[in-house]
Amino acid sequence: MKFTPKSSSSCYLGLTAAGLVKVTFPFDAVTQAQLRKVRPRGIWRGTRQGWEFPLVAAQHLQRQFGSRFLVQDDLAQWLSWFEQPLPPMPPHRDLVSYADLEVVLTDGRRPLPHQCSGARWLLARRGAVLADEMGLGKTLTSLLAARAMVRCADVRVMVVAPVGLHDHWRIEAASLDLPVCIHSWARLPRELPAAGTLLLVDEAHFGQSIKSRRTQALLRLARHPRLRAIWLLTGTPMKNGRPDQLYPLLAAIDHPLARDQRKFEERFCQGYWRDQGGQRRWLSRGASDLDALGKLTRPLVLHRRKQTLLGLPPKRRQEHRVVLTESESRGFDHRLALVTDNYRHRVQQGLVRSDAESLAVLTALRQIAAEFKLPAVETVVAALLAEGQAVVLFSSFVGPLLLLQQRLGGELLTGRQRPGQRQEAVNRFQSGMSSLLLATYAVGGLGYTLHRARHVVLLERHWTPGDVDQAEDRCHRLGMDGGLTSHWFQLGFADQLVDSLIASKAERIEVLLGSRRVGLKRQPLPVMLRCCMQESLRTVSS
Incomplete structure (x- = not known):
């Protein structure tokens, strides 16, 4: 079936960017009523975007509407693949035997017991999230399981990872003599090979925003009919403590909870309708029933x-x-005072209405505090360096890092460098050529091994617990010599607010992933910011 260019009166079936079935047609009540009866149910996105249905409804839609609706080429190809499914994989016990988990790797290493058990766990699941803490070797764990699948069937291994981690994946795959095809998050393919693909997704929390293009591109691959299995790797599956960030990952592995987004949001995200400016908006950024979500x-x-x-x-x-x-x-x-007065003026004018305003003010306050903390930080870091200690320092802002480098020297690790330059800086630090590494959370907290350091300094904290843990765990990992001290510098109410946010969000994550029960007491960010701003106004006025 061929797709002809859409006209103002065309009716067609196609695929969305996220791999769902899209039904577009000039609105009429009869067709609308017929589509409402289709099961599994679809979602009406309005007259411009039409209906979206789960992929399992594609064949039913084709049978019922195929005579009236044109079918796009990509959906037609997927439908033909559904009629010619891939042969089944061998039983789990055979897959485990092919994994050769006790065999020494080509570089002389032997997989650790938890990596072997993790590989066996993955081989029992077509879709799974490997959420081990940072530093436990999730890369090797997933590749051990992938090698077993390649040995058992005609399977291609595709890896999705940030560019800075591609060399690490190539080295680990080479230790297993396993061919892999590596893609960056910014350039995901639209289709998979016909033979069948195992998809390994590193730093899967990059896909935690359901509306982002990279998340939709990932979901399209996850729903592809030639996908054998998908395993997501992330130490922070609910990075900011909100279940709506977990939903895309559950959708990618086809978890039953994610087959109805609205029900998921109503139960776990406190989803509700709200009238804003004469329009109804669906809001779902809260958290509820986390104990049940963790169990399910x-x-x-x-x-x-x-x-x-x-x-x-x-x-x-x-x-x-x-x-x-x-x-x-x-x-x-x-x-x-300049920031708070401007904020107070905007409140009086009725211009402060969204979280974006709160975040902008908080970011400005954090940046001011970071600058005024530099002398104290410099004193502590200089003393550690004089003792012969290796130190890694993290900040959200490049400016303070540049100032510290001018005073103390050391290596810089920021987004302004090319991937090769970043790796060279890490290598110089790890080899002992330099004892100070100055990094942003966005770059240094991602994928690098910095276990030479026994001291990590956080100039200020990112308000996402996952980013804080990622930064500390770059150093606190297998191979380190001695314990790790994480230095938290705090100045003013902005730091107090962020640190309280980290603790509050960490409680949510603990409820989901931890084994113990934690009580939740949390206010929305705008409310917390308002209280802190009032405290600041009293302090400044006095």
């Missing part, structure tokens, strides 16, 4: 902790409350 997802989400499996040296957090001189305090209060 546990069969397909494997989360294990380093302390339990490896017995790593402890990680200790040390708080440093920065005390400013009198002149510094005047300058700090003046900078805060």
Whole structure:
């Protein structure tokens, strides 16, 4: 079936960017009523976008409407593949035997026991989330399982990973003599080979926004009829503590909970309709019933902790409350007053209406605090370097890192560098050529092994617990010598607010992935910011 260009009066069946069936037609009540009866149910997106149905409804839609609706080429190809399914995989016990989990790798390593058990767990599931903590070797675990599938059937292994991690994946795959095809998150293919593909998705939390293009591109691959299996790798499956971020991952592995997005959001995201400016909007950014969500997802989400499996040296957090001189305090209060006065003016004018305003103000306050903390941070870092310690320092802002590099030297790791330059900086640090690495959370907290450092300094904290854990765990991982001290510098109410947010969101994540029950007491960000702004206004005025 060929698709002809759409006209204003055309009716057609096609695929959305996320691999769902799209039904578009000039609105008429009869067709609308017929589509409402289709099962599984679809979602009406309005007259411009039409209906969206799960892929399992494609054949039914073709039978019922194929005589009246044109079928796009990509959907026609997928329908033909459904009629010629891939042959089944061997039983689980045969797959495990082909994995050769006890065999020494070509580089002389032997897989650790938890990596072998993780590989066996993956081989029992077509879709799964390997959510082990950072530093447990999820890459090798997934490749061990992938090698078994390749040995048993005609399977291609496709890896999706950030560009900075491609070399790591190539090295690990080479240790298993396993051919892999690696794609970046920015350039995902639209189709898979006809023979069948195993999809390994590293840093899967990159796909936690259901509306982003890369998430939709991932879901299209996850729903492809030539997909053998999909295994998602992430140490932070609910990075910001919100179930709506977990939903796309569950949809990618075809978890039953994700087959009805609206029901998922009503139950776990406090979803509700709200009238705004004469329009009804569906809001679903809350969190509820996390105990049940954890129990229902546990069969397909494997989360294990380093302390339990490896017995790593402890990680200790040390708080440093920065005390400013009198002149510094005047300058700090003046900078805060400019931001708070502007915020108060916007509140009085009725211009503050969204979370975006709150986040913008909070970011400005964090950046001001970061600048005023630099002298205290420089003193602590210089003392550690004088003792011969290796130090990694993280910040959300490039400016303070550049200033510290001018004063202390060291390697820089930011998004302004090419991937090769970043790896060279990491290599110089790990080899001992430099004892200080200055990194942004967005770059340094992603995929690099920095276990030479026994001290990590967080100039300020990112408000996402996953980013904070990722940064610390770049150093706290297998192969480190001694314990890790994480230095948290705190100045002013902005740092207090962010640290309280981290603790609150971490509680949600613990409820979902942890074994113990945690009570939740959390206010929305705008409310928390408003309270802190009032406290700041009292401080500045006094």
